[in-house]
Amino acid sequence: MRINKIELFHVKIPLNFMFKTSKTAIDHRETIIIKITDELQNKGYGEVVAFTEPFYTNETLIDSKYVLIYNYxxxxxxxxxxxPFDIHKWIKPSYPMTLAALENALVDLYAKREKQSxxxxxxxxEINDDIYGGIVLGDQDVQELIKQIDHYKxxxxxxxxxxxxxxxxxxKLKAIREKYTNIQLLADANKSYKIEQIDELKKLDKLNLLCxxxxxxxxxxxxxxxLQxxxxxSICLDESIQTINDLVTAIKLKAFKVLNIKVGRVGGLYYVKKMIELCRESNIEYWVGSMVESGIxxxxxxxxxxxxDTYIPGDLSSSNRYFKRDIIKPEIIAKNGIIKIPKGYGLGVDIDETLLKNYTIDYEKIGGE
Incomplete structure (x- = not known):
């Protein structure tokens, strides 16, 4: 396939609520949507999921935009x-979220050309036709957490x-577990404990957490x-694992039992596949997380x-939980907690181009007419 045009949409999407972790709080999401057009006018889409501040990883959205325009x-x-995976022969994953977005758009484009998913x-x-969704709740007081769990249950x-x-x-976790003895429960500390607080972390063993x-x-x-x-x-590693070498080292040291895989964090589907294969070989459980991100x-x-063989299906919920309107059509819908897997070519969804332009705060076009 010949790449004719690449467009970058720097979007700002309001969130339905303030999302809080131990490291940050955001009430809107800025990302960069990549749209690639080939010589046959097929189109593929990807999304740069870096944040504007380096609280999750060191890569920021400003870095991504610069690297895309002047290098990639x-x-x-x-x-x-x-x-699409050929680009990994000449692009090193120094900016993994940027690389992943470009690769994802190419994979979407390629799959559409090949009439495949x-x-x-x-x-x-073989894959499942549907998955159970999961809810991520930010850092809030316990009364609010219980109120939201009741709602989403x-x-x-x-x-x-x-x-x-x-x-x-x-x-918080103890109060939640006492009220809800049967829900599947896990915690995310976002790197907020010191090793010296091991006794505090050991208290979690009584709460029957997935990880x-x-x-x-x-x-x-x-x-x-x-600690493990x-x-x-089980310890689950997320942002600590950004490369294959990170994963190999952590496995050798028996530093964890579960891996949270996010496409942007590890540099694209090419690396996701390698990490899943390594987890399967090493008896490490893996599951698929997500970012605060658009439907793309x-x-x-x-x-x-x-x-x-995923450990748990994922941090995945309906689009309307985060956004009043998502960029994809149809939006992601969890009906009775279950999300259907799209069956179309590529990503299996359409893009609302009008809404994409309405959310755009900066635009770049390279190539084309």
Missing amino acids: IPNLIHKDIKH IMDVVFNE KEGYIRFKIKIKPEDGVL IEEPLDSVDFLEYQS KELQT SKILHVHLASLK
Whole structure:
């Protein structure tokens, strides 16, 4: 396929609520939507899920825009690409979220040309037709958390991830577990505990959690190794694993038991596939997370969560939980807590071009007429 035109839509989408973690609070989401057009006028879409501030990883949206305009796109425009994964031969994952967005748009485009789904192109294995959704609840007081769990339980959700911090994380989780003995419950500390607080973390073992995600404010896998030896609860790594080498090291050290995979964080579907294969070989559980992201990136995670051997389906819920209107058509809908996997070519959804333009605060076009 020959790349004729690449467009960048820097969008700002209002959130329906203030989303809080131990590290940040946001009431809108800025991302960059990439639209790639080939010589046959087929179109593919990807999304840069970097944030405007480096609280999750060091990569920011400003970095992404600069790298796309002055490095990645000039090396791609008007060139013939046999397969989307070929770009990994000449682009190193120094800016993984930027690279992932470009690759994802190319995979969407390629799959449409080949009249296949994303999963056929990348995995070509049996998948589920639907998945259970999951709710992520930010750092709030326990009364508000219980109120929201009650609300989403009525919508059919059975799994909840709670953002926690050392000051009150265990107390919140204990109160939730005492009220809801049967829900699937996990915690995400976003690297907020010190290794010296191991006794506090060990209290989580009594709460029957699926896992605790990124507990330690550390980049040292040896500290995670020490913690996992002391915990019955499985440690889940997310932002600590950004490369294949990170994953290999963490596996060798037995620093964790579960991996949260996010396409943007690891540099694209090419690396996602390699990490899943490594997890399968090493008896590491894996599951598919998500970012605060538009449907263009979220629906990709919905597809990945349909793999048969995921530990839990994913941090995936209806589009209207986060946005009044999402960019994709149809939007993601969890009916009785269950999300259907799209069956169309590529991402399997259409893009609301009018809404995309309405959300756009900056626009760049490279190539084309």
